Amino acid sequence: MDIRNIAIIAHVDHGKTTLTDALMRQTGMAEEGVSMDSNALEQERGITIYSKNTSVYYKDTKINIVDTPGHADFGSEVERVLRSIDSVLLVVDAQEGPMPQTKFVLKKSLELGLKPIVVINKIDKPAAQPDEVKEMVFELFLDLGADDEQLEFTTIYAIARDGVAMKKIGDEAKDLTPLLDTIIEQVAVASTQEAATKELRVQPFNLAYDNFLGRLAIGRIYEGAIKKADSVFIKTTAGEIRTGKITKLYTFEGLQRKEVEEAGAGDIVMIAGLPDIYIGETICKNTEQEALPAINIDEPTISLNFLVNNSPFAGREGKFVTNRQIKERLEKELEVNVGLKIDFSSADHYKVYGRGEMHIAILLENMRREGYEIQISQPHVIIKDVDGIKHEPYEEVTITIPDEMTGTVIEKISKRRGTMTNMAPEHGYTRIIFEIPTRGLLGYRNEFIVDTRGEGIIYTRVIGFRPHAGTIEKSEVGSMISMATGKALGFSLFNLQERGALYIEANTEVYEGMVIGNVAKGNDMTVNPTKGKQLTNMRASGADEAIRLTPPIRLSLESAMSIMNGDEYLEITPQSIRLRKQFLTENDRVKANRKK
Numbered sequence: 001m002d003i004r005n006i007a008i009i010a011h012v013d014h015g016k017t018t019l020t021d022a023l024m025r026q027t028g029m030a031e032e033g034v035s036m037d038s039n040a041l042e043q044e045r046g047i048t049i050y051s052k053n054t055s056v057y058y059k060d061t062k063i064n065i066v067d068t069p070g071h072a073d074f075g076s077e078v079e080r081v082l083r084s085i086d087s088v089l090l091v092v093d094a095q096e097g098p099m100p101q102t103k104f105v106l107k108k109s110l111e112l113g114l115k116p117i118v119v120i121n122k123i124d125k126p127a128a129q130p131d132e133v134k135e136m137v138f139e140l141f142l143d144l145g146a147d148d149e150q151l152e153f154t155t156i157y158a159i160a161r162d163g164v165a166m167k168k169i170g171d172e173a174k175d176l177t178p179l180l181d182t183i184i185e186q187v188a189v190a191s192t193q194e195a196a197t198k199e200l201r202v203q204p205f206n207l208a209y210d211n212f213l214g215r216l217a218i219g220r221i222y223e224g225a226i227k228k229a230d231s232v233f234i235k236t237t238a239g240e241i242r243t244g245k246i247t248k249l250y251t252f253e254g255l256q257r258k259e260v261e262e263a264g265a266g267d268i269v270m271i272a273g274l275p276d277i278y279i280g281e282t283i284c285k286n287t288e289q290e291a292l293p294a295i296n297i298d299e300p301t302i303s304l305n306f307l308v309n310n311s312p313f314a315g316r317e318g319k320f321v322t323n324r325q326i327k328e329r330l331e332k333e334l335e336v337n338v339g340l341k342i343d344f345s346s347a348d349h350y351k352v353y354g355r356g357e358m359h360i361a362i363l364l365e366n367m368r369r370e371g372y373e374i375q376i377s378q379p380h381v382i383i384k385d386v387d388g389i390k391h392e393p394y395e396e397v398t399i400t401i402p403d404e405m406t407g408t409v410i411e412k413i414s415k416r417r418g419t420m421t422n423m424a425p426e427h428g429y430t431r432i433i434f435e436i437p438t439r440g441l442l443g444y445r446n447e448f449i450v451d452t453r454g455e456g457i458i459y460t461r462v463i464g465f466r467p468h469a470g471t472i473e474k475s476e477v478g479s480m481i482s483m484a485t486g487k488a489l490g491f492s493l494f495n496l497q498e499r500g501a502l503y504i505e506a507n508t509e510v511y512e513g514m515v516i517g518n519v520a521k522g523n524d525m526t527v528n529p530t531k532g533k534q535l536t537n538m539r540a541s542g543a544d545e546a547i548r549l550t551p552p553i554r555l556s557l558e559s560a561m562s563i564m565n566g567d568e569y570l571e572i573t574p575q576s577i578r579l580r581k582q583f584l585t586e587n588d589r590v591k592a593n594r595k596k
Ligand SMILES: Nc1nc2c(ncn2[C@@H]2O[C@H](COP(=O)(O)OP(=O)(O)OP(=O)(O)O)[C@@H](O)[C@H]2O)c(=O)[nH]1
Pocket: 010, 011, 012, 013, 014, 015, 016, 017, 018, 019, 046, 047, 048, 049, 068, 069, 070, 071, 121, 122, 123, 124, 125, 158, 159, 160, 161, 162
């Protein structure tokens, strides 16, 4: 059977997964309501976090599809996938048009010589402008240096949510047949007779983990056939050679993996039995075969420490709280989380390196759901030495805001060492692009939301390491710290909310040293949130409940990571996210400060 290998790529939310799900439905591979976003966190956040494989059958052809994540923190994952497929469906929202991640994934695809099929999706939106968007996509191809063949891309119009596609606007919208036919017509057959008769070469582009089978490699068979129980060599581009034995072999079918005895050239397989296999290595049959070109893995950009929770409330909510349990969990994460690095050498903390705040937040969120308690320190950017010069990560920031807010935003970003590279009107809004050190950006998101009253959209993407920008002045926001342990009372919170924004509500249990809010003006402030009204002054005992409090700011993992200060820890348990001072008593904090 012929095989075609494609990836679906796009900016976040443009409809990749919806389209993949619809393709599975139409070909009978999945029921109504079944989604590729199968992970609990994905469903909750409504985004794809992990790229996933599926396959569908259409007209005697097997189409392997990789659904990729659109969020920039997972961009390097997309890049790896692109190396291993033959064409992409570039999905573009018919209203928003090309966005920063559209540009990034298209650029990578064009550089690899792929010929994308453009899918203009969501044409049902009231403000959809499919013709204009097609024009914009064409311009983007030109800007990114597409060759003549790539410029002749086919455009399909779709409403992925309804499972329909058309070759022209106005065609009958029945199902996804026009898209499936286009895939069969345009995507090269995955293997030739010649490749099929050569000796085996497989290259993994993704990793998975199974409690019984251990590490699994997901890779493309470039040449030859692979069989269960095969003895193989694993070659790296550096020339190292190891041996291994395939214990189990799977192909993809809909959302399932299907165990097979053998798979042939062109197919995408999942391989068990190679516990130390890694992305980009070549699995082959004899030592003379050449390793396939390496697959680049992007370096981490931020780091932070993971510690055992030692807050006064430690152990109340979690099942797994010890150093050893945390270490084992992190070691397991390293099996599959390709962008992650961890330094286990220190006795009292583990240093975790990741690709961005969201990358780390997803790991932490998974851990707390599994019952772990943990503390983390403030994230820092990674500084690298390149030829004796200090380098730091930079990001491209795309901001879409109401026109009248441009002044404030430009001023703030410039202060943080951002430079504007582009500014253009965008449907009654202004879109501005900046380049800024990641360091300058840390903690900015919250300010941005406040400054733009929630109306702005900010989108960031790491663009690489550049020479260090020097000191960046940031107005550190002071913390409001509890001096007491007990239950926070409405009466005291009512008075405290005059001084800043609170993170807790009445009746929240607090401890000495816990950060319960921020301070609008000035430095850290120690307060007593447990103080009740003097009994003599109280008219009725129920008075406390009658107090109306401003709703608190609910700390999420990401927002807390971005607002926490250097002398604080974030305490994460299955039920709570608490900010605290590293030194819990005022006395110890003063002493620690003096030592500095
Ligand atoms: N109006 C409209 N909405 C759509 C259409 N296709 C998808 N959506 C909606 O767009 C949202 C995002 O869809 P997803 O398929 O999750 O987008 P995605 O590209 O996979 O997102 P990430 O994987 O997180 O990058 C969902 O709320 C969908 O219901 C469409 O054709 N029309």
